[in-house]
Amino acid sequence: xxxxxxxxxxxxxxxxxxxxxxxxxxxxxxxxxxxxxxxxxxxxxxxxxxxxxxxxxxxxxxxxxxxxxxxxxxxxxxxxxxxxxxxxxxxxxxxxxxxxxxxxxxxxxxxxxxxxxxxxxxxxxxxxxxxxxxxxxxxxxxxxxxxxxxxxxxxxxxxxxxxxxxxxxxxxxxxxxxxxxxxxxxxxxxx
Amino acid sequence: xxxxxxxxxxxxxxxxxxxxxxxxxxxxxxxxxxxxxxxxxxxxxxxxxxxxxxxxxxxxxxxxxxxxxxxxxxxxxxxxxxxxxxxxxxxxxxxxxxxxxxxxxxxxxxxxxxxxxxxxxxxxxxxxxxxxxxxxxxxxxxxxxxxxxxxxxxxxxxxxxxxxxxxxxxxxxxxxxxxxxxxxxxxxxxx
Amino acid sequence: xxxxxxxxxxxxxxxxxxxxxxxxxxxxxxxxxxxxxxxxxxxxxxxxxxxxxxxxxxxxxxxxxxxxxxxxxxxxxxxxxxxxxxxxxxxxxxxxxxxxxxxxxxxxxxxxxxxxxxxxxxxxxxxxxxxxxxxxxxxxxxxxxxxxxxxxxxxxxxxxxxxxxxxxxxxxxxxxxxxxxxxxxxxxxxx
Amino acid sequence: xxxxxxxxxxxxxxxxxxxxxxxxxxxxxxxxxxxxxxxxxxxxxxxxxxxxxxxxxxxxxxxxxxxxxxxxxxxxxxxxxxxxxxxxxxxxxxxxxxxxxxxxxxxxxxxxxxxxxxxxxxxxxxxxxxxxxxxxxxxxxxxxxxxxxxxxxxxxxxxxxxxxxxxxxxxxxxxxxxxxxxxxxxxxxxx
Numbered sequence: 170x171x172x173x174x175x176x177x178x179x180x181x182x183x184x185x186x187x188x189x190x191x192x193x194x195x196x197x198x199x200x201x202x203x204x205x206x207x208x209x210x211x212x213x214x215x216x217x218x219x220x221x222x223x224x225x226x227x228x229x230x231x232x233x234x235x236x237x238x239x240x241x242x243x244x245x246x247x248x249x250x251x252x253x254x255x256x257x258x259x260x261x262x263x264x265x266x267x268x269x270x271x272x273x274x275x276x277x278x279x280x281x282x283x284x285x286x287x288x289x290x291x292x293x294x295x296x297x298x299x300x301x302x303x304x305x306x307x308x309x310x311x312x313x314x315x316x317x318x319x320x321x322x323x324x325x326x327x328x329x330x331x332x333x334x335x336x337x338x339x340x341x342x343x344x345x346x347x348x349x350x351x352x353x354x355x356x357x358x359x360x
Numbered sequence: 361x362x363x364x365x366x367x368x369x370x371x372x373x374x375x376x377x378x379x380x381x382x383x384x385x386x387x388x389x390x391x392x393x394x395x396x397x398x399x400x401x402x403x404x405x406x407x408x409x410x411x412x413x414x415x416x417x418x419x420x421x422x423x424x425x426x427x428x429x430x431x432x433x434x435x436x437x438x439x440x441x442x443x444x445x446x447x448x449x450x451x452x453x454x455x456x457x458x459x460x461x462x463x464x465x466x467x468x469x470x471x472x473x474x475x476x477x478x479x480x481x482x483x484x485x486x487x488x489x490x491x492x493x494x495x496x497x498x499x500x501x502x503x504x505x506x507x508x509x510x511x512x513x514x515x516x517x518x519x520x521x522x523x524x525x526x527x528x529x530x531x532x533x534x535x536x537x538x539x540x541x542x543x544x545x546x547x548x549x550x551x
Numbered sequence: 552x553x554x555x556x557x558x559x560x561x562x563x564x565x566x567x568x569x570x571x572x573x574x575x576x577x578x579x580x581x582x583x584x585x586x587x588x589x590x591x592x593x594x595x596x597x598x599x600x601x602x603x604x605x606x607x608x609x610x611x612x613x614x615x616x617x618x619x620x621x622x623x624x625x626x627x628x629x630x631x632x633x634x635x636x637x638x639x640x641x642x643x644x645x646x647x648x649x650x651x652x653x654x655x656x657x658x659x660x661x662x663x664x665x666x667x668x669x670x671x672x673x674x675x676x677x678x679x680x681x682x683x684x685x686x687x688x689x690x691x692x693x694x695x696x697x698x699x700x701x702x703x704x705x706x707x708x709x710x711x712x713x714x715x716x717x718x719x720x721x722x723x724x725x726x727x728x729x730x731x732x733x734x735x736x737x738x739x740x741x742x
Numbered sequence: 743x744x745x746x747x748x749x750x751x752x753x754x755x756x757x758x759x760x761x762x763x764x765x766x767x768x769x770x771x772x773x774x775x776x777x778x779x780x781x782x783x784x785x786x787x788x789x790x791x792x793x794x795x796x797x798x799x800x801x802x803x804x805x806x807x808x809x810x811x812x813x814x815x816x817x818x819x820x821x822x823x824x825x826x827x828x829x830x831x832x833x834x835x836x837x838x839x840x841x842x843x844x845x846x847x848x849x850x851x852x853x854x855x856x857x858x859x860x861x862x863x864x865x866x867x868x869x870x871x872x873x874x875x876x877x878x879x880x881x882x883x884x885x886x887x888x889x890x891x892x893x894x895x896x897x898x899x900x901x902x903x904x905x906x907x908x909x910x911x912x913x914x915x916x917x918x919x920x921x922x923x924x925x926x927x928x929x930x931x932x933x
Binding site for chain 4: 176177180181183184185187188189191192194195196197198200201202204205216219223226227230348
């Protein structure tokens with residue numbers, strides 16, 4: 170079964186997720202620049218979540234580029250990933266409306282952690298379908314980068330109970346780490 | 361006439377339906393984990409509806425995969441299916457805001473029932489267009505699974521007047537039954 | 552220049568227009584079936600607008616099917632059509648919230664009228680680009696059906712100042728007239 | 743790496759941006775035409791932003807038409823452009839709710855300025871990837887039109903502190919200047 174519609178549907182869902190977050194940016198009542206001040210934390214949360222969803226779109230793009238066909242399991246593994254990504258606008262809204270309090274930041278990390286697990290499952294399903302000697306399997310390898318991210322999200326969740334700013338700093342650090350698209354696959358395919 | 365735009369348009373509409381339901385998940389006012397408690401039934405309803413829309417997308421994907429061309433009737437039969445699917449966010453919202461009361465659960469089942477009828481009509485229109493000896497006709501067969509689902513939705517609606525939890529359990533059971541994508545077509549095409 | 556992205560972008564915008572109208576269907580506060588009563592006019596308006604947007608998508612599909620390439624003017628003529636279609640959710644909301652009063656029904660007809668004019672302009676731009684002896688030009692012909700629709704919308708607007716129910720009946724009649732997709736092009740291409 | 747999914751994802755995001763702005767058009771409470779009066783500035787802002795987003799979609803269409811492949815940097819440069827475009831609904835809402843006051847008009851110009859810078863960066867990344875002797879590089883040239891636009895946005899921002907109507911007039915003038923799609927590339931490719 171071709172991968173075209175899986176890509177098209179994922180593009181649609183991710184495009185909506187990345188864009189509906191902007192609805193949380195409510196136009197301030199005031200007329201002056203100072204009335205923008207309460208919008209700034211909302212905007213910063215939006216930037217962080219925009220980058221995270223952008224990272225997932227980029228990596229999803231790279232991963233499916235290395236795949237020829239998808240089966241029924243891959244459709245569901247992909248929907249599972251989209252489910253966790255679809256919760257990002259919700260946890261972003263809870264986080265920014267509560268000025269980065271501990272519990273919302275822990276939940277934000279929880280959704281990121283589950284999305285990273287869902288991405289790992291999708292990769293495994295695609296690799297099983299493509300074969301252990303496929304370009305995707307070689308490129309994905311042992312996925313140290315993904316494993317480290319998952320551990321850092323867990324660390325961020327733990328930190329959020331103690332110092333929510335530290336937890337947020339960890340999430341920002343992971344985002345920076347992934348900002349560069351998944352060159353493993355790009356490099357591997359070129360060889 | 362090619363099926364490309366029918367698929368693309370359906371992907372767009374289904375992607376929006378599956379994603380706007382998350383707008384119903386409103387960020388709680390409170391700052392602690394306990395303020396998430398009232399969100400839990402909303403989240404569970406979202407999961408159920410997400411899976412139902414995902415099932416329809418998967419089956420739609422499989423069915424159109426087995427089709428080469430579409431005619432004007434298929435365009436309308438497809439829009440008819442999308443219409444009933446587009447009501448899922450509305451009935452989900454009514455259901456979760458009223459703590460799974462009887463009438464909302466009956467209406468939820470009613471929309472699922474109509475969507476299953478619309479799916480059946482679309483299948484018939486596509487089969488008539490493809491011919492009785494087409495792979496799609498062979499794969500679709502007598503559609504016992506679809507017929508049983510429609511009967512179970514009707515049973516769930518009846519049950520909702522007596523015990524709304526039982527009705528909900530029936531809908532969950534049907535979702536589990538369909539969770540596996542429509543292997544009839546996948547298997548038939550492979551032979 | 553290929554028509555692929557014009558179709559994809561139009562599919563995206565039309566999919567969003569047809570789906571965001573469902574956000575107007577607000578879950579009722581009550582728990583019983585009687586609390587659905589005030590939703591019924593909103594639902595009926597949604598059905599009418601859904602069918603209208605569906606008609607435009609079907610006809611757009613047929614028209615672009617008969618075209619090979621698009622130029623810069625066609626991109627803007629297409630955006631012009633999408634602009635008027637994008638106002639349909641707004642006029643639908645005004646109409647259903649005011650129980651089909653005269654002014655909202657007149658405005659609803661005004662947007663339909665402008666959309667029909669925009670569709671005509673798009674057809675002319677595409678025909679000029681394809682040539683007067685193209686299949687599209689032959690299929691489109693003198694476009695009596697489009698001209699009659701535009702006149703009926705104008706009649707509906709005039710009627711809305713006198714009897715809003717009559718105006719609404721005219722819009723419903725035009726929708727029924729177009730319900731069958733544009734067979735002119737389908738037939739012409741088959742010959 | 744192919745450009746297909748980059749185009750599809752951009753189409754999705756731009757389609758959503760251009761359409762969710764219409765949600766700002768709230769149906770008036772009143773029943774008569776006079777209750778539409780407060781909607782008019784909102785509608786005019788919508789028209790301006792619709793045209794701006796349409797201009798970006800058209801130019802994006804033309805630019806990517808001249809490109810064969812994209813790399814990881816182009817994916818991020820493209821997301822950067824989409825980020826600034828996604829803020830247009832927010833700044834449009836602030837502008838129209840405050841009757842075109844100075845600060846909202848300055849911010850509107852600021853987002854347009856940043857989008858024009860992001861478009862320039864995307865063009866540079868694509869040209870570096872395609873080579874200095876590529877059709878895109880020849881067509882894009884020194885980009886006087888883009889440079890003048892960026893300067894005019896800056897002028898508009900400065901003017902907004904003195905006379906907000908003048909600033910708005912400058913933005914309208916730039917929109918008119920770009921209304922014609924980027925013929926440089928279209929012409930260059932034809933030769």
